[in-house]
Amino acid sequence: MPAQSFEARVRRQGGIAIVDLHGEINSFADEGLSTAYAEASSQNPAAILLNFAGVDYINSTGIALIVGLLAQARKSGRRLLTSGLSSHYVEIFQITRLADFMSIFSDEASALASVPTPAS
Amino acid sequence: MTTLIRNFWQSLIGQSKPAPQATVMPVVQRPRLPPKPSHEIAPNDPLVAYFQNARGSVEVDRINLDSPAVRALKAAGVRMTVPLVSQGDLLGLLNLGPRLSEQDYSSDDRGLLNNLASQAAPALRVAQLVRQQQLELQARERLEQELRVARLIQQTLLPKELPSLPGWHVSAYYRPARAVGGDFYDFLYLPDGRLGLVVGDVTDKGVPAALVMATTRAILRSAAQRWDAPGRVLEQANDLLHPDIPPKMFVTCLYAILDPQNGRLRYANAGHDVPYCRSSSEVKELRATGMPLGLMPGMSYEEKEAILAPGESVLFYSDGLVEAHNPQRAMFSFPYLRTLVERHTGGATLIDFLLAELAEFTGANWEQEDDVTLVTLQRADTGQAATDSSQPGHAIRDKEWRTLAEFTLPSEAGNERLAMKEVTAAVQDLGLPPARLERLKTAVAEATMNAMEHGNQNRPELPVGIQLLASETVLAVRVTDQGGGQPIPDPHAPDLEAKLAGLQSPRGWGLFLIEKMVDEMHVIRDGGHHTLELIMYLGGDNNASAKL
Numbered sequence: 001m002p003a004q005s006f007e008a009r010v011r012r013q014g015g016i017a018i019v020d021l022h023g024e025i026n027s028f029a030d031e032g033l034s035t036a037y038a039e040a041s042s043q044n045p046a047a048i049l050l051n052f053a054g055v056d057y058i059n060s061t062g063i064a065l066i067v068g069l070l071a072q073a074r075k076s077g078r079r080l081l082t083s084g085l086s087s088h089y090v091e092i093f094q095i096t097r098l099a100d101f102m103s104i105f106s107d108e109a110s111a112l113a114s115v116p117t118p119a120s
Numbered sequence: 121m122t123t124l125i126r127n128f129w130q131s132l133i134g135q136s137k138p139a140p141q142a143t144v145m146p147v148v149q150r151p152r153l154p155p156k157p158s159h160e161i162a163p164n165d166p167l168v169a170y171f172q173n174a175r176g177s178v179e180v181d182r183i184n185l186d187s188p189a190v191r192a193l194k195a196a197g198v199r200m201t202v203p204l205v206s207q208g209d210l211l212g213l214l215n216l217g218p219r220l221s222e223q224d225y226s227s228d229d230r231g232l233l234n235n236l237a238s239q240a241a242p243a244l245r246v247a248q249l250v251r252q253q254q255l256e257l258q259a260r261e262r263l264e265q266e267l268r269v270a271r272l273i274q275q276t277l278l279p280k281e282l283p284s285l286p287g288w289h290v291s292a293y294y295r296p297a298r299a300v301g302g303d304f305y306d307f308l309y310l311p312d313g314r315l316g317l318v319v320g321d322v323t324d325k326g327v328p329a330a331l332v333m334a335t336t337r338a339i340l341r342s343a344a345q346r347w348d349a350p351g352r353v354l355e356q357a358n359d360l361l362h363p364d365i366p367p368k369m370f371v372t373c374l375y376a377i378l379d380p381q382n383g384r385l386r387y388a389n390a391g392h393d394v395p396y397c398r399s400s401s402e403v404k405e406l407r408a409t410g411m412p413l414g415l416m417p418g419m420s421y422e423e424k425e426a427i428l429a430p431g432e433s434v435l436f437y438s439d440g441l442v443e444a445h446n447p448q449r450a451m452f453s454f455p456y457l458r459t460l461v462e463r464h465t466g467g468a469t470l471i472d473f474l475l476a477e478l479a480e481f482t483g484a485n486w487e488q489e490d491d492v493t494l495v496t497l498q499r500a501d502t503g504q505a506a507t508d509s510s511q512p513g514h515a516i517r518d519k520e521w522r523t524l525a526e527f528t529l530p531s532e533a534g535n536e537r538l539a540m541k542e543v544t545a546a547v548q549d550l551g552l553p554p555a556r557l558e559r560l561k562t563a564v565a566e567a568t569m570n571a572m573e574h575g576n577q578n579r580p581e582l583p584v585g586i587q588l589l590a591s592e593t594v595l596a597v598r599v600t601d602q603g604g605g606q607p608i609p610d611p612h613a614p615d616l617e618a619k620l621a622g623l624q625s626p627r628g629w630g631l632f633l634i635e636k637m638v639d640e641m642h643v644i645r646d647g648g649h650h651t652l653e654l655i656m657y658l659g660g661d662n663n664a665s666a667k668l
Contacts, residue, residue, distance in 0.1 A: 024537075026533075027533060028533075028534075057565075059536065059562075059565055059566065059569060060569065060627070060629035060630040061627065063633075064625075064626040064627040064628075064629060067616070067619050067620065067626035068626045070620060071619065071620045071621070071622055071626065075622075087555065088555065088558035088559070088562070091555075092562070092633065095633070096614075096616070096629060096632075098616070100616075101616070101620065
């Protein structure tokens with residue numbers, strides 16, 4: 001099996017940092033995911049949205065990485081959202097109870113809509 | 121001078137081998153007459169001792185001994201005899217009748233004869249040794265050939281494959297003694313998915329035992345298809361075997377029928393070693409009375425029953441194990457075997473454990489006295505689903521299993537994706553709903569990762585084996601690693617709060633996920649391997665969502 005492909009890009013929309021994830025979330029994604037999360041949180045957003053629309057595989061190591069991100073977010077009192085998870089991974093987020101700690105939205109728009117816009 | 125030397129035989133007193141004998145030859149009166157049969161000199165004949173002290177040619181009339189050999193010499197018309205002695209052994213006699221000239225033998229004649237004897241004896245000795253070696257070699261070759269035939273018969277008839285019963289693990293070990301005893305075992309596939317299990321031992325060794333074993337096996341196979349009760353099967357086998365079995369031979373044999381659906385084991389025993397059933401709390405003997413097969417017609421066989429709960433196992437064995445001796449001639453024994461079965465607490469399989477103990481007991485230079493046969497039947501320690509009483513043994517109700525795919529992968533990170541692809545392709549005709557296919561793929565990926573990382577320590581040269589079996593209603597995926605050292609822990613729900621609070625590693629989701637993705641998960645330990653068996657029910661109402 002060739003080296004795994006994973007990419008994470010951070011963009012900002014309103015007060016939310018969106019991390020677009022692409023590829024496979026497994027042990028190879030560790031560094032990329034941490035870097036992206038650090039970048040996202042450095043912007044001090046109201047929430048961080050993990051956009052899984054481009055992700056086709058998450059294994060148990062990937063779950064552990066997400067647990068790690070969630071632990072960081074909780075420590076710094078930051079809300080973590082997800083969007084774009086396939087129904088299978090929504091089920092896995094429910095089974096692992098990650099869904100109890102991060103809001104799951106079917107798409108980016110509904111995730112963004114859930115975060116109150118700060119008064120400008 | 122008319123002389124003849126022939127058929128001198130072997131040496132004398134004081135040897136442990138059958139006493140070789142010197143012979144007395146008749147003197148041929150006329151050169152062309154065929155020789156009369158030679159005479160053997162008994163090792164205790166006084167002539168033997170006489171020739172150990174007297175050297176050189178001797179006139180027979182001057183030998184004053186009460187000796188059958190001397191009488192035989194005289195009767196044969198021998199006048200002069202010359203002992204052929206080599207390395208202190210009397211090999212034979214060079215016998216001469218009267219000279220044709222009717223004159224006595226001269227001192228020149230005697231000198232010539234003594235000279236001849238001193239040269240002929242060592243040559244004769246060499247010839248004898250060569251001949252002896254040839255005979256021994258021929259005998260050895262005959263024996264080897266017989267052993268080859270016996271071994272071939274046994275190996276041909278022993279099962280080539282172990283039964284694949286999801287939820288159960290069957291192991292077998294057979295090691296013939298050099299002389300090849302009459303041990304055998306057999307697996308019979310019976311209606312309704314039941315498994316017949318035979319372990320037996322024919323008295324005697326070599327080809328005769330192998331032939332009786334072959335006959336017994338055939339009779340049992342046929343009787344097992346006809347009769348449902350193990351006792352009846354043995355009864356039938358006994359009655360059929362009895363008229364034809366050679367005298368003084370018989371067969372001890374245990375026959376058991378397992379219903380894998382509920383763990384019910386019915387058995388009857390024709391005088392075979394009593395199997396041990398091991399549960400978490402105790403070791404029980406599975407006793408049932410009955411005479412060995414082939415001894416007497418019209419025997420009946422007691423029938424008993426045991427229920428094997430998850431995690432329980434049964435050991436069937438032959439006396440080659442319990443009757444093995446250590447260098448001090450102490451026997452391995454039944455009590456010791458029972459103690460070992462009690463002591464075995466997992467890790468290596470019971471068979472590996474017992475063989476290691478046997479090797480330690482007998483020491484390195486053990487010459488195996490008898491065949492050693494071990495067969496174990498273990499009900500898998502199930503995960504939560506298999507103990508769910510609403511679906512008792514659902515996975516193992518079926519009879520026909522077909523192999524959908526079988527492959528191995530090197531233990532390299534990321535190869536679980538290959539496993540997912542292969543499995544997806546292999547199950548495409550089963551009609552799994554998409555959501556269940558996704559769950560299966562995740563379970564297979566996690567089981568493969570588990571095998572690569574924990575079982576095989578990420579060593580690429582150690583493969584992960586994946587086997588897919590399907591019956592009409594059940595799909596079983598078996599993922600096997602090569603690292604028997606580390607037991608697979610029981611799956612448990614990770615403590616997410618503790619992980620989020622940084623009190624626990626964020627990892628440790630694999631087994632939990634697998635168990636949630638499939639309908640049943642079994643852990644099977646087999647010596648140097650672990651197998652995770654993933655069960656998915658097919659069709660009907662079995663496509664409910666994952667277990668939350």
